[in-house]
Amino acid sequence: xxxxxxxxxxxxxxxxxxxxxxxxxxxxxxxxxxxxxxxxxxxxxxxxxxxxxxxxxxxxxxxxxxxxxxxxxxxxxxxxxxxxxxxxxxxxxxxxxxxxxxxxxxxxxxxxxxxxxxxxxxxxxxxxxxxxxxxxxxxxxxxxxxxxxxxxxxxxxxxxxxxxxxxxxxxxxxxxxxxxxxxxxxxxxxxxxxxxxxxxxxxxxxxxxxxxxxxxxxxxxxxxxxxxxxxxxxxxxxxxxxxxxxxxxxxxxxxxxxxxxxxxxxxxxxxxxxxxxxxxxxxxxxxxxxxxxxxxxxxxxxxxxxxxxxxxxxxxxxxxxxxxxxxxxxxxxxxxxxxxxxxxxxxxxxxxxxxxxxxxxxxxxxxxxxxxxxxxxxxxxxxxxxxxxxxxxxxxxxxxxxxxxxxxxxxxxxxxxxxxxxxxxxxxxxxxxxxxxxxxxxxxxxxxxx
Numbered sequence: 001x002x003x004x005x006x007x008x009x010x011x012x013x014x015x016x017x018x019x020x021x022x023x024x025x026x027x028x029x030x031x032x033x034x035x036x037x038x039x040x041x042x043x044x045x046x047x048x049x050x051x052x053x054x055x056x057x058x059x060x061x062x063x064x065x066x067x068x069x070x071x072x073x074x075x076x077x078x079x080x081x082x083x084x085x086x087x088x089x090x091x092x093x094x095x096x097x098x099x100x101x102x103x104x105x106x107x108x109x110x111x112x113x114x115x116x117x118x119x120x121x122x123x124x125x126x127x128x129x130x131x132x133x134x135x136x137x138x139x140x141x142x143x144x145x146x147x148x149x150x151x152x153x154x155x156x157x158x159x160x161x162x163x164x165x166x167x168x169x170x171x172x173x174x175x176x177x178x179x180x181x182x183x184x185x186x187x188x189x190x191x192x193x194x195x196x197x198x199x200x201x202x203x204x205x206x207x208x209x210x211x212x213x214x215x216x217x218x219x220x221x222x223x224x225x226x227x228x229x230x231x232x233x234x235x236x237x238x239x240x241x242x243x244x245x246x247x248x249x250x251x252x253x254x255x256x257x258x259x260x261x262x263x264x265x266x267x268x269x270x271x272x273x274x275x276x277x278x279x280x281x282x283x284x285x286x287x288x289x290x291x292x293x294x295x296x297x298x299x300x301x302x303x304x305x306x307x308x309x310x311x312x313x314x315x316x317x318x319x320x321x322x323x324x325x326x327x328x329x330x331x332x333x334x335x336x337x338x339x340x341x342x343x344x345x346x347x348x349x350x351x352x353x354x355x356x357x358x359x360x361x362x363x364x365x366x367x368x369x370x371x372x373x374x375x376x377x378x379x380x381x382x383x384x385x386x387x388x389x390x391x392x393x394x395x396x397x398x399x400x401x402x403x404x405x406x407x408x409x410x411x412x413x414x415x416x417x418x419x420x421x422x423x424x425x426x427x428x429x430x431x432x433x434x435x436x437x438x439x440x441x442x443x444x445x446x447x448x449x450x
Contacts (some may be wrong), residue, residue, distance in 0.1 A: 020170025025163045032155045036148065043144045044115070044124060051084075051126050051137045058088065059130045072096055083140035085123075090132050105138050180205045188216065196224040241282070244275040286416070299339040299427050306332035306368040306375075309340065313347045314366060317355060325360030334370030336450045338428050343377075346424040349417040350379035350444050357383035357442065370450060375430075377446040386436035394434055395422045421446060 058072070065071045072088065073096060085105065088096040094107075104118060105125070116123045116138070122145045127136040184200060191198050199220060202213045255268050310332040321328040328351075336343070347366070354364045358381045367378040386394065393399045397419045421444075422432045430448025 014171070016174035017167050017171035020173075021163050021167040024166035025159065028159045028162060032152070032159055035155070036152050039148050039151065043141060043148065047124050047139050047141055047144070048114070048126065051124060051139050052128075054084070054086065055126060055128050055135050055137050058086065058135050059128060059133075062088075062130055062133050062135075083143075085138040085140075087136040089134040089136075092134075101138070105136075107136065180209055184209070184213065184216070191220065193227065196220060196227055241279070244278050247275050248272055282416075299342060301337050301339065301428075303335050304338055304340045304343060305335050306370060309336075309344060309347065310366055310368050313344060313351055316348065317351050320355055321364065324355060324358070325362075326355060326358050327363040328366070329363070330366035330368075332366075332368040334368075334375075336368075336370055336375040336448075338375075338448070338450070342424050342427070346421045346446060347377055347379070349421050350377070350446070353417050353444075354379055354381035354383065354442070357381060357385075359383065362441075373449060375448055375450040378443065380441065380443040382441040385438035385440055385442055386434075387438055391434060391436060394418050395432065418444075 061068075061072050085098040085101040086096070087094065087098070087101055087105075087107065089107065104121075105116065105123060114125060116125055121140060121142045123138045124141050125136070125138045127134065129135075184205065187198075187200055199217050200213045202210050202217075205213055251268050251271060255265065260268075310330045314328055314330050318328055347368075351364065351366060358364055362382040364382075365378070365380045367376075367380075369376055390399075395418045397416055418432070418434075425432050425446050425448055428448040430446065433445045433447070434442065435444075436442035
């Protein structure tokens with residue numbers, strides 16, 4: 001298992017504990033290192049100050065009493081601590097030296113070295129030259145160094161214990177901090193398809209988790225709405241399929257009861273063909289609707305001439321309009337950016353719905369214009385109109401206006417036309433509006449950017 005895989009496999013509590021441990025150890029290590037450096041610096045600075053001060057006193061005696069060895073010895077060696085050593089040379093000749101210094105620290109071993117380690121002992125050394133005199137001093141700081149090392153060892157042990165303590169503290173703190181998330185997981189774990197109305201209470205979680213709870217509630221709202229739409233769609237689809245299938249089965253059962261003439265069989269087959277066409281139109285529209293509502297669907301956005309689009313739709317529906325005694329006209333200008341085939345389908349659905357709702361002598365106008373970066377399709381009819389209470393449901397699948405039983409074109413009456421138009425508009429980044437007055441007519445607008 002790679003390091004990345006292993007890190008992903010760790011629980012959040014373990015990760016937080018390790019982070020707390022690593023962070024605390026890093027901070028404490030820096031603190032210990034800094035304290036040790038300061039301690040060593042203070043030891044050296046304090047002892048070096050004493051040593052150089054002593055050398056200065058000896059230099060003063062040499063300046064005042066250059067030929068008085070008694071005064072020099074009293075100043076250099078009198079009341080000297082055990083860890084202090086001094087040597088005075090004149091023209092390279094030894095004239096004064098602390099006892100045992102020659103064996104521990106030969107004259108040549110002190111040149112240019114502020115710190116000397118000999119035989120397991122550490123010496124801080126200094127020297128100065130005053131005319132013919134060379135004065136060398138040394139101070140044994142072995143005990144101070146040992147104390148510093150012992151202190152460092154104790155601090156590292158303390159550091160290790162503190163790191164372990166921070167680890168357990170981090171694990172405990174993470175466990176406590178994750179309680180609200182565990183509560184959210186328990187609450188959402190009880191939500192099923194039958195309990196999609198259940199929501200989480202933002203007031204029961206910390207402020208930092210409010211956005212998460214609101215996002216989960218929003219997701220549940222969307223799932224609930226989608227589930228309700230799917231349930232209604234399933235019921236409506238079953239209802240739509242049941243009617244033609246029952247008609248086919250009923251007619252088939254009647255015709256099979258006894259022998260029939262060729263004309264009677266022909267009538268039944270013609271009636272069945274009408275139901276087959278209805279089923280075929282329903283299936284085709286359902287497949288088309290599923291395609292345009294696919295989130296991964298990508299439209300072929302190309303420049304489309306508005307006038308050509310409107311002329312093609314009018315030319316297709318002109319025979320049906322003439323047969324129904326409806327005047328069909330249109331006007332278009334500019335060009336739009338979109339999928340020509342899908343836009344033609346949307347405009348055709350609107351015209352087909354208008355033909356179904358418009359009686360003989362009525363009029364349907366199809367307009368399309370582009371201005372200020374917006375394209376607008378408008379289909380206006382002088383048909384029977386839509387009751388106000390039904391307008392909010394016009395884009396629902398399988399919804400049909402009460403009393404709308406006339407079907408003037410094959411494949412109409414499935415209740416999917418406006419749902420398809422709305423999906424097409426949204427695929428192009430737009431939407432649909434509808435306005436209607438009973439007995440006056442209906443106008444549908446399709447808007448989308450271009």
